[in-house]
Amino acid sequence: MWQAKPRLDATTLKFGAVYTDHMLQVSWKDGLGWTAPSIDPLGPISLHPCAQVLHYAVECFEGMKVYKGKDGQLRLFRPEMNMDRLARSAARLTLPKFDKVELLECIKELVRVERDWVPDAEGFSVYIRPTMIGTHPFLGVGPTREAMLYVILSPVGPYFPSGLKPIKLYVETENVRAFSGGVGNYKIGGNYAPTILPQLRGSHLGCSQVLFVMQDGKSKGGLVGESGSMNIFFLIRQEGESGELELVTPPLDGLILPGVTRDTVLKLARGFGDMKVSERPLHFDEVERASESGRLLEVFGTGTACMIQPVVGLVMKDSEITVPFDGDAAKHWLAKAPGTAALPNSSSDEPLSLCGRLSRALLDVQYGHVDSEWSVVIEP
């Protein structure tokens, strides 16, 4: 007998372990197309043991969130970017096309059904996981003939158990996440399973996550890629008299997931107007040199799940780079009145924390403190 689950205390929520009562599901068959979507009680998925998804990883997904503002309204954040990316991932795996506008409307309807699950504290939200899998029971490796698209909701707190506290990253140079000609720029299942073991090794060294740095034969340190579930940013003060601030993240060269938060952070930082913002190849040597001469100011990861995650240590096998993260400066910005993050950071007694400033600006949009075309209100 199906029963609604009891509501949870938002402040104790961890990431991804609790689900709401319902799910959206819709099936597809080659030649027949999509069935009518339905919202049903969350329940098990029944698959033929030969279903493609279980053998050949014909699976892709998205990560979105719905936020409840002080005004009680529910907002999605740039959801069309997720629909576009899901369509690209699906196409790469021969999973079927879908109507992006219609899927978004279905997701909104699911959120309406589950609206009481959305916490109203800043930093808390309901994570939305659209998932597409190949269900055709056939052991030959071939194009998808049957598929299923479903969406589950999970009320979430901070992604890392450390909460908003800064984390350390293990600098992984042996295992490679993505490569030229590969599929690192798609949000598909096969990109994730191989990252778990390196992450587990890193956790033994006190790291919450790894940073993939790929040997490219052009530098001792290798080329900075991304983390298993975050894009990565470095705030570096350039050498020389000008001492210009530069925010650097690796470019979308096919090896990097085109993150929604990544894109947002780039646009926000460019809007701040007081630093250079670069998408460019970054060798780990440069990070090391900047650190040695006190010019590595901040490191942070970005992602829908983790939002903006400060990093205070880059741990290597026999050494560690410490990042001088000023938690108070970050909190200073987070504590500021909503809607003030976009002010130029011109006052010299204003403690610099790009991390905090970006978080404030992001929260402002997500929780509706400022009007933004990035916000999509779900009408009741």
Add this chain to the structure above:
Amino acid sequence: MWQAKPRLDATTLKFGAVYTDHMLQVSWKDGLGWTAPSIDPLGPISLHPCAQVLHYAVECFEGMKVYKGKDGQLRLFRPEMNMDRLARSAARLTLPKFDKVELLECIKELVRVERDWVPDAEGFSVYIRPTMIGTHPFLGVGPTREAMLYVILSPVGPYFPSGLKPIKLYVETENVRAFSGGVGNYKIGGNYAPTILPQLRGSHLGCSQVLFVMQDGKSKGGLVGESGSMNIFFLIRQEGESGELELVTPPLDGLILPGVTRDTVLKLARGFGDMKVSERPLHFDEVERASESGRLLEVFGTGTACMIQPVVGLVMKDSEITVPFDGDAAKHWLAKAPGTAALPNSSSDEPLSLCGRLSRALLDVQYGHVDSEWSVVIEP
């Protein structure tokens, strides 16, 4: 109400679309270990919609076959190699350890239950698909805490619809299957999904499969890798007066699946003693040069599913290499009395077909025409 399926006409069997009546299954939980294995009617697998396997491709598998000889005995072929590889794949994905000897005994028991399904024609068999999936319902990317191992059986004919007829391969130079520091040497789901789209493109050019050739900056043509579901071999006559025959396949450098049939073919060919047998990097330029001067004698793929698959064409965007495959010479060997393949190919009027000769030798072991330590008889 469950009913046994009707038996099939072996000669109409295609690969991987028909299953026997039962499956083996066993579950694992962190801290509790494995449940008792059970053999049950083949039925759907029920998964939480957040199960790891559906999002992060925590899945690996094996491909084995059971063959029925003229003597009515059922034989596995080098099954311990599959158990070893499954254990390596599982470990790479943080899936649990299992007792390799016990799993093999369980598989034998499943085969005994389904013994009437095993066809008795050469080239036909029952394909065995051990599969291991991460079932823990958790949306964070992390180590496996719950898993399932199951084995399904599928009576099969030839892998390619073309049967034993030679196929063409599409030379894929844009999409890359595997890379240094990656997971190309594990039999995990994520290696397969990205190969489907290139394969589909190749099929529009009349190719049954692709051959991945990776640009390495060292040659125009790139480095020969493998096919999506086969290892690849080239029989080349070397330049110069000696005109030595060399059988070449790419080495196990981490980018290649360590195939059981690959290893077997290497050992068989070395045993023949009348050609050089090399595991070495092979640039596509060399294949092209050999073809141009008439020294490319044979190309074939190997795999448990496809066995030894002759290739007659390597199709590129604007050209094609034709391989002078002599089907009659292959059939000549296949038609020879069982147990004769290992004879030295010394007679000058003996048509050379390494493909046929290797197939004969392989079938001899698999169907029990010759005694071999590679054969594992399943006692009734």
